[in-house]
Amino acid sequence: MGKTIVEKIFESHLVDKPYEGINILKLDRVFCHEITTPIAINDLVLKGKDRVFDPDKIKAVIDHVSPAKDSKTALQGKIIREWAKRHGIKDFFDIGQNGVCHALFPEKGFVIPGHTIIMGDSHTCTHGAFGAFAAGVGTTDLEVGILKGVCAFKDPLTIKIELSGNFAQGVFAKDAILHIIRKLTVNGATNRVIEFTGNAVDNMSMDERMTICNMAVEAGATSGICSPDMTTVDYLWEFIKHDYESKKKALEEFSKFMPDHDAEYDEILVFDVSEIEPLVTQGYKPDNVIEISKIQETKVDQVYIGSCTNGRIEDLRIAAKILENKHIADGVRAIVSPATPKIFNQALEEGLIKIFMDSGFCVTNPTCGACLGMSNGVLAEGEVAASTTNRNFFGRMGKGGMVHLMSPASAAATALTGKITNSDLFNN
Amino acid sequence: MKEFKGKVLFLDRSDINTDEIIPAKYLTENTKEALKPYLMEDLNLEGFNTDNDIDENSIIITRANFGCGSSREHAPWALEVNGYNAVIAQSFARIFQQNMFNCGMAAIELPHKTIDYIFDKYNSKATNIEIDIKNCVIFIESKTKKEKIEFEISRFEQELIFSGGWVEYADNNY
Numbered sequence: 113m114g115k116t117i118v119e120k121i122f123e124s125h126l127v128d129k130p131y132e133g134i135n136i137l138k139l140d141r142v143f144c145h146e147i148t149t150p151i152a153i154n155d156l157v158l159k160g161k162d163r164v165f166d167p168d169k170i171k172a173v174i175d176h177v178s179p180a181k182d183s184k185t186a187l188q189g190k191i192i193r194e195w196a197k198r199h200g201i202k203d204f205f206d207i208g209q210n211g212v213c214h215a216l217f218p219e220k221g222f223v224i225p226g227h228t229i230i231m232g233d234s235h236t237c238t239h240g241a242f243g244a245f246a247a248g249v250g251t252t253d254l255e256v257g258i259l260k261g262v263c264a265f266k267d268p269l270t271i272k273i274e275l276s277g278n279f280a281q282g283v284f285a286k287d288a289i290l291h292i293i294r295k296l297t298v299n300g301a302t303n304r305v306i307e308f309t310g311n312a313v314d315n316m317s318m319d320e321r322m323t324i325c326n327m328a329v330e331a332g333a334t335s336g337i338c339s340p341d342m343t344t345v346d347y348l349w350e351f352i353k354h355d356y357e358s359k360k361k362a363l364e365e366f367s368k369f370m371p372d373h374d375a376e377y378d379e380i381l382v383f384d385v386s387e388i389e390p391l392v393t394q395g396y397k398p399d400n401v402i403e404i405s406k407i408q409e410t411k412v413d414q415v416y417i418g419s420c421t422n423g424r425i426e427d428l429r430i431a432a433k434i435l436e437n438k439h440i441a442d443g444v445r446a447i448v449s450p451a452t453p454k455i456f457n458q459a460l461e462e463g464l465i466k467i468f469m470d471s472g473f474c475v476t477n478p479t480c481g482a483c484l485g486m487s488n489g490v491l492a493e494g495e496v497a498a499s500t501t502n503r504n505f506f507g508r509m510g511k512g513g514m515v516h517l518m519s520p521a522s523a524a525a526t527a528l529t530g531k532i533t534n535s536d537l538f539n540n
Numbered sequence: 541m542k543e544f545k546g547k548v549l550f551l552d553r554s555d556i557n558t559d560e561i562i563p564a565k566y567l568t569e570n571t572k573e574a575l576k577p578y579l580m581e582d583l584n585l586e587g588f589n590t591d592n593d594i595d596e597n598s599i600i601i602t603r604a605n606f607g608c609g610s611s612r613e614h615a616p617w618a619l620e621v622n623g624y625n626a627v628i629a630q631s632f633a634r635i636f637q638q639n640m641f642n643c644g645m646a647a648i649e650l651p652h653k654t655i656d657y658i659f660d661k662y663n664s665k666a667t668n669i670e671i672d673i674k675n676c677v678i679f680i681e682s683k684t685k686k687e688k689i690e691f692e693i694s695r696f697e698q699e700l701i702f703s704g705g706w707v708e709y710a711d712n713n714y
């Protein structure tokens with residue numbers, strides 16, 4: 113019987129099977145940020161186990177609240193900064209070099225097909241876009257990862273989701289994943305991995321693949337994953353060119369982690385992306401998804417473009433194209449946070465930052481910022497936001513606020529009208 | 541090993557997420573104790589009152605997909621420092637459930653019908669529970685009713701509870 117991608121990765125990283133159905137895996141990467149890591153560090157210190165399994169495999173960043181907004185967040189930064197220094201963790205990204213973890217780490221070439229990765233962050237599933245097994249974990253798993261370089265996972269069941277067809281005008285990877293979450297519901301994929309395949313995925317850039325894998329957890333999935341292909345190799349080439357004779361050879365190597373034709377799936381779902389319209393969430397659950405055309409009159413107070421879901425260069429290009437030579441509506445506040453310094457720089461060079469500013473957007477430094485309602489654009493009670501992020505939970509962007517999730521194109525169009533708007537209106 | 545007995549807090553809703561269990565703005569705290577006053581501050585559940593409903597109880601019974609959303613272990617910690625060592629639900633989000641066992645706490649699943657039955661017969665009555673992890677049985681008792689309910693958890697999860705959590709277990713074994 114053939115194997116899925118995740119089964120192959122598990123097999124190649126298995127350290128122990130202490131009980132039926134439980135796999136202790138060796139980790140290639142442990143990613144850390146300043147919100148969930150400091151408590152793990154403090155606990156290790158307290159237990160007299162202030163060690164790291166391998167400083168080169170640990171990558172750390174301050175991204176959630178940056179710059180620090182008060183003395184508590186400053187202390188979190190201080191704890192992780194000093195810890196990185198103390199243990200010789202070279203890949204530590206502090207203010208000036210920092211950005212949203214799930215955009216920054218892939219951009220640095222840290223994610224390679226076949227890798228096993230954990231992080232104390234639920235959207236770690238983003239890195240599955242590279243054909244890696246990447247899962248969000250809590251602080252205790254992170255602590256053990258830091259100390260021992262292992263993590264426990266149940267036997268991996270996989271849902272295969274095949275995306276066929278071509279996207280219609282104004283419809284993007286974000287709409288596809290919202291559509292999938294609506295179908296699966298918020299716990300439809302719990303304890304399973306979603307393998308994304310099909311010609312629509314083959315045609316996607318790495319940025320788009322990261323967008324769909326990013327939100328797999330919103331359907332409860334342990335991770336999303338895409339099979340490595342030439343697009344993956346092209347993206348990674350600058351980082352791996354010394355390890356392989358040619359791109360073809362690299363792909364040959366990575367093909368070890370492609371799924372077998374006779375792999376066994378727990379479930380197979382097929383969607384034709386050409387049938388998807390621009391979508392938006394309503395209410396407080398990410399599976400509460402509706403066509404934008406059905407709630408067009410909903411007024412918004414704030415528009416946010418950014419995050420690990422949609423703060424990458426392609427997202428900014430799409431939004432800027434819609435905003436060019438136009439101004440956001442009266443009474444709307446609009447914020448864009450390019451996800452990393454590299455993206456910020458690219459956006460500067462391409463003139464996108466100027467477009468955002470001319471249209472009335474506030475451009476912030478790379479940070480998670482408004483996405484989790486801790487800084488940089490918290491909503492007041494009763495306010496409504498249109499956002500390219502991934503969670504619309506009650507209170508997510510500020511107590512008593514409402515968040516409508518949508519694509520960068522729809523968010524840009526919404527900024528221009530002040531009401532939830534399909535970007536088609538601005539296609540000329 | 542932690543203790544798993546006490547009064548029950550019934551939360552009659554599915555998909556209670558970790559932002560509701562402990563809002564993101566408290567993630568800047570660097571100790572578990574500091575989370576204590578904020579448990580379920582933003583819980584979106586009619587009739588639930590944070591000021592009155594949290595004290596006194598030590599086990600939660602709820603519906604499907606409890607603990608969905610963020611990976612924050614602050615959610616089990618906020619429960620722990622308020623004296624809640626166990627949650628019984630129809631189902632859990634993966635990371636939350638793993639976090640509970642990793643902390644030596646219990647996240648126990650019961651079938652849909654059993655959860656319906658418990659809500660039907662015990663909700664809104666003074667109900668007490670005792671969980672026997674080793675033998676996988678729950679003893680549930682109200683003024684008028686008393687019974688034994690069996691559950692399933694894996695050997696691994698039992699071991700995590702017995703050894704006090706995953707750090708201790710992993711350090712002994714790997």
Ligand code: SF4
Binds near residue numbers: 213235421479480501
């Ligand atoms: S951008 Fe938002 S969802 Fe992504 S890692 Fe940051 S806080 Fe989490």
